Amino acid sequence: MERSFISYTEALDVIADHQKSFAVITVPIVDVGGHFLAEDLIADRDFPPYNRVAMDGIAINHSSFARGVRSFPIEKTVGAGAPQVALEDVNNCIEIMTGGILPKNVDTVIRYEDLTIENGTAAINLEEVTRRKNIHFKGMDIAQGTIIKKAGGRLSSAEINVAASIGKHELKVYKMPKAAIISTGDELVDVHETPLAHQIRRSNVYGIKNTLQEWGINSDLKHIPDDKNEMEVIIDNLLKDYDFLVITGGVSKGKYDYLPDVLKNLGVVKQFHKIKQKPGKPFWFGVSNEGKPVFALPGNPVSSFVCTYIYIRHWLRSSLKMDTNFTYVTLAEDILFKPELTFFIESKIKNLDNGTIVATAVFGNGSGDFINLVNTDGFLILPPEKEVFKKGEVYPFVYYRNEI
Numbered sequence: 001m002e003r004s005f006i007s008y009t010e011a012l013d014v015i016a017d018h019q020k021s022f023a024v025i026t027v028p029i030v031d032v033g034g035h036f037l038a039e040d041l042i043a044d045r046d047f048p049p050y051n052r053v054a055m056d057g058i059a060i061n062h063s064s065f066a067r068g069v070r071s072f073p074i075e076k077t078v079g080a081g082a083p084q085v086a087l088e089d090v091n092n093c094i095e096i097m098t099g100g101i102l103p104k105n106v107d108t109v110i111r112y113e114d115l116t117i118e119n120g121t122a123a124i125n126l127e128e129v130t131r132r133k134n135i136h137f138k139g140m141d142i143a144q145g146t147i148i149k150k151a152g153g154r155l156s157s158a159e160i161n162v163a164a165s166i167g168k169h170e171l172k173v174y175k176m177p178k179a180a181i182i183s184t185g186d187e188l189v190d191v192h193e194t195p196l197a198h199q200i201r202r203s204n205v206y207g208i209k210n211t212l213q214e215w216g217i218n219s220d221l222k223h224i225p226d227d228k229n230e231m232e233v234i235i236d237n238l239l240k241d242y243d244f245l246v247i248t249g250g251v252s253k254g255k256y257d258y259l260p261d262v263l264k265n266l267g268v269v270k271q272f273h274k275i276k277q278k279p280g281k282p283f284w285f286g287v288s289n290e291g292k293p294v295f296a297l298p299g300n301p302v303s304s305f306v307c308t309y310i311y312i313r314h315w316l317r318s319s320l321k322m323d324t325n326f327t328y329v330t331l332a333e334d335i336l337f338k339p340e341l342t343f344f345i346e347s348k349i350k351n352l353d354n355g356t357i358v359a360t361a362v363f364g365n366g367s368g369d370f371i372n373l374v375n376t377d378g379f380l381i382l383p384p385e386k387e388v389f390k391k392g393e394v395y396p397f398v399y400y401r402n403e404i
């Protein structure tokens, strides 16, 4: 159904309705970082797989210590990687290293720091020793056959460690869709060019490309002048070659804002045009006859930036069955915003030593002022039904920095 001037939440719902199922591919483990997991990771053994010695020292049978024995002749010395041995006499000990398999007939490990070793005998310098100390017992982390990580979600170093330990030399991951990011507008020149007095360099598409890249999506950049016929031919071809399109500019009320007409002529079915929000109001979203989403973002750089972080993210996370919530932060100061629109306001955040993260709005000069993005960390999402947003209240926050 076609809609106009809908709310932010309605727009999110429409976009989620057009989520896709991405194909599954297999990628070698060394290249898998940042991909999205498409299979469950299952423990192939207990973790740890054997009673693992957790400290370098000696292994004893605690009953001897309990009987008052304090000096233990060393029967043998064993390193990690050696098969399991057995203590023959419970009054003796086995010298053993971290990572080794716990010998039979022992149940407690004492570290070197608590021992004096002389002439092949280890004396324990402790009044008390807890039985089972310094042993990482078989299966205590997870049992064989248990799902460690369900499909879905992004592979971080934590999951990659686990994948390696269960022998996954290659993993099933989602094949991310490929995007064309298209700038429109006769005033725009290439980054290599020197603009004339009435021109600017096209910029917002580079930021969008980088954002998509951070989300694991490859894209190509294209440019189309404000020429209806040229637009139609180029977009028609791009719809064939790419999984989704991101177009910036040409969607408002201007004489040369041809995009909605062009997309209509190409059979891209409008799902909505205009959202009750600031910035980004003229956002147009449609789906081609092959089901390919077309995100036609308003050209103003802050508007296209916000719409990318809100709506393209929402489509991707919905498609990947990931939760779509944002983190919440606390307002450092009151914010006044009267219009009945969802307000995305650029803000700086600060971590306080009491554990709260506070956000301070930084008002730039509207959605054309992309310099203001450099001075902020993300944007607050303030709902339309209020005018005064009080210091101390909490609101969702979209963080756009990707620091190491």
Ligand SMILES: Nc1nc2c(c(=O)[nH]1)N[C@H]1C(S)=C(S)[C@@H](COP(=O)(O)OP(=O)(O)OC[C@H]3O[C@@H](n4cnc5c(N)ncnc54)[C@H](O)[C@@H]3O)O[C@H]1N2
Binding pocket: 183, 184, 185, 187, 188, 200, 201, 202, 203, 204, 205, 248, 249, 250, 251, 252, 253, 254, 257, 279, 280, 281, 282, 297, 298, 299, 300, 301, 303, 367, 368
């Ligand atoms: N009469 C009205 N005019 C406008 C309205 C309105 O409701 N009534 N809405 C305003 C709002 S809000 C926005 S946002 C813009 C959206 O405009 P378009 O999507 O049609 O975009 P353009 O007109 O092509 O460009 C707008 C602005 O952005 C600059 N731009 C465009 N592409 C790029 C790029 N790739 N890199 C850098 N800058 C870009 C362009 O030069 C313009 O300055 O419409 C308002 N007008």
Ligand code: MOO
Binding pocket: 277, 278, 279, 280, 281, 282, 298, 300, 303, 366, 367, 368
């Ligand atoms: O809504 Mo426009 O996107 O503010 O400048």
Ligand SMILES: [Mg+2]
Binding pocket: 249, 250, 251, 252, 253, 254, 257, 299
């Ligand atoms: Mg325009």
